[in-house]
Amino acid sequence: MKSLTFDEVSKHNKEGDVWIVIDSKVYNISKFANMHPGGTGILYAESIAGKDATQAFFGLHRHEVLLRPQYARLQIGTIAGEEPVVQPLVAGDVSRVPYAEPSWLAKGFFSPFYKEGHKRFQRAMRKFATEVVYPDAIKCEENGKRISQEVVEKLCEMNIPAMRLGPGKHLEGRTLLGGVITPEEFDHFHELIVNFELARFGTRGYVDALLAGEVIGLPPVLNFGSPELRAKVVPEVLDGKKFICLAISEAFAGSDVAGLQTTAVREGDEWVITGTKKWITNGVFADYFTVGCRSKDGYVVILVPRSDDVSTKAIKTAYSPTAGTAYVTFEKARVPVANTLGEVGKGLQVILSNFNHERWMIVCTSLSAQRMVVEECLKWVNQRIVFGKPLSAQAVVRAKLASMIARIEAGQSWLETVTHQMNNMSYDEQADKLTGQIGLLKQFITRTGRETAEDATQIFGGRSITASGMGKLIENYHRTSPYDAILGGQEDVLGDLGVRQAIKKMPKNVKL
Numbered sequence: 299m300k301s302l303t304f305d306e307v308s309k310h311n312k313e314g315d316v317w318i319v320i321d322s323k324v325y326n327i328s329k330f331a332n333m334h335p336g337g338t339g340i341l342y343a344e345s346i347a348g349k350d351a352t353q354a355f356f357g358l359h360r361h362e363v364l365l366r367p368q369y370a371r372l373q374i375g376t377i378a379g380e381e382p383v384v385q386p387l388v389a390g391d392v393s394r395v396p397y398a399e400p401s402w403l404a405k406g407f408f409s410p411f412y413k414e415g416h417k418r419f420q421r422a423m424r425k426f427a428t429e430v431v432y433p434d435a436i437k438c439e440e441n442g443k444r445i446s447q448e449v450v451e452k453l454c455e456m457n458i459p460a461m462r463l464g465p466g467k468h469l470e471g472r473t474l475l476g477g478v479i480t481p482e483e484f485d486h487f488h489e490l491i492v493n494f495e496l497a498r499f500g501t502r503g504y505v506d507a508l509l510a511g512e513v514i515g516l517p518p519v520l521n522f523g524s525p526e527l528r529a530k531v532v533p534e535v536l537d538g539k540k541f542i543c544l545a546i547s548e549a550f551a552g553s554d555v556a557g558l559q560t561t562a563v564r565e566g567d568e569w570v571i572t573g574t575k576k577w578i579t580n581g582v583f584a585d586y587f588t589v590g591c592r593s594k595d596g597y598v599v600i601l602v603p604r605s606d607d608v609s610t611k612a613i614k615t616a617y618s619p620t621a622g623t624a625y626v627t628f629e630k631a632r633v634p635v636a637n638t639l640g641e642v643g644k645g646l647q648v649i650l651s652n653f654n655h656e657r658w659m660i661v662c663t664s665l666s667a668q669r670m671v672v673e674e675c676l677k678w679v680n681q682r683i684v685f686g687k688p689l690s691a692q693a694v695v696r697a698k699l700a701s702m703i704a705r706i707e708a709g710q711s712w713l714e715t716v717t718h719q720m721n722n723m724s725y726d727e728q729a730d731k732l733t734g735q736i737g738l739l740k741q742f743i744t745r746t747g748r749e750t751a752e753d754a755t756q757i758f759g760g761r762s763i764t765a766s767g768m769g770k771l772i773e774n775y776h777r778t779s780p781y782d783a784i785l786g787g788q789e790d791v792l793g794d795l796g797v798r799q800a801i802k803k804m805p806k807n808v809k810l
């Protein structure tokens with residue numbers, strides 16, 4: 299690469315012959331100027347052509363623009379004696395922006411919860427997510443196609459879908475993340491890390507495309523299926539050969555699971571299932587459906603394989619179709635009675651037993667996305683110049699950031715405390731002691747998420763309402779943050795659940 303001086307650059311300052319400097323790198327934009335998405339004329343402005351355009355550039359573009367191969371090759375040299383200041387992160391590195399990472403990852407900070415093994419695990423997970431998952435996330439979020447099979451296979455090779463079910467027997471004999479830790483070492487903090495790392499790209503539809511159906515649809519099979527059913531279905535799903543989803547909610551019943559209308563009628567050794575399910579994540583491409591039904595003996599959960607009597611139709615949602623959100627119809631679908639998950643009449647317990655884990659997972663992914671929003675905002679207010687000063691010079695902007703930071707730090711501390719309880723309580727103890735707390739935590743986190751989405755939108759202004767350019771991640775988060783407040787139990791219902799659980803546990807012998 300040629301070493302050039304500002305003097306030489308300044309001679310190339312007119313239409314047909316324009317050079318500019320961005321962060322000490324010299325770009326020949328003579329031909330590109332006509333194709334520039336932001337317009338041609340502005341590149342010939344006196345303050346730009348032949349000059350150092352660093353500040354103008356970073357006020358209008360994300361750094362990643364310069365890293366795209368078609369633009370990177372416009373660079374013809376560097377300014378003699380200068381070094382680029384802006385350094386992109388190497389895959390696996392943590393962000394250098396304050397509060398962009400939970401404090402346990404920041405240099406010089408301590409935590410009672412995370413040990414050296416968690417740090418090792420986080421580094422490997424970040425590297426894998428950045429190198430393998432991120433490119434697919436960006437592509438699928440935009441084109442709406444399902445997660446690519448190649449990525450599914452790599453995820454399964456690392457046993458990431460298995461780890462997303464939490465610690466337990468299903469991990470036995472599996473090599474986790476290439477052997478960074480053993481199945482015995484794996485705990486809920488490792489699982490928290492997996493969820494955080496998969497949710498920090500600002501591609502909310504893809505977060506669900508990343509086999510969220512498996513995270514909520516497989517546990518009933520794992521915990522309540524017969525040994526034969528488990529032996530067949532669990533490896534197929536965890537090895538990425540088949541896809542599964544949880545089919546509970548209906549147009550008739552969402553958070554009110556007891557109001558389900560899909561029926562299961564026993565005929566000999568078979569169940570005959572009839573009804574519809576709505577908002578079913580991954581349903582479009584699922585091979586198995588974990589279905590909540592009403593039978594003459596009460597609620598029952600049944601594993602239904604895809605067949606001619608099961609049809610799925612994509613539902614148009616506010617987030618990307620990559621999530622495969624479906625309307626599912628069962629038209630007298632026949633399933634062996636051996637596919638029953640748990641006891642007939644106790645289906646509600648099967649469904650409810652799954653909820654704490656699902657809600658905790660949503661808290662992790664939402665919080666991770668909220669940190670990403672804080673990072674975006676801190677970068678933007680630092681590089682955007684308004685009224686001759688960086689945006690961060692405005693007190694009203696700093697006040698918004700103060701609230702955002704306080705919310706994520708409060709949420710993180712609460713989440714880590716709950717996660718520590720999960721590590722030390724049996725599943726039954728968790729159901730007894732943490733159901734209310736996780737409900738309240740999820741309500742808190744999803745509310746803060748929407749407050750943060752609002753604040754970030756004000757900070758980014760017009761850029762937050764376009765799906766490309768500087769504010770594209772804010773646009774995505776603002777559009778999709780309500781998902782977290784609805785999926786896995788609607789926000790108000792969960793807050794209410796938390797308080798009802800507390801009232802239930804009020805001792806009789808206390809009075810004011």
Ligand code: HEM
Nearest residue numbers: 325335336340346351354355358359360363369372767768
């Ligand atoms: C190597 C140099 C440059 C490249 C490769 C480049 C590329 C791009 C691209 C890809 C966009 C579309 C939006 C996006 O993806 O962010 C864009 C928009 C834009 N560019 Fe550039 N650009 C360059 C230099 C400049 C400079 C020096 C200016 C200074 C005035 C400028 C002004 C703009 C404006 C005003 C927009 C529209 C921004 C918006 O819609 O918010 N560009 N540019």
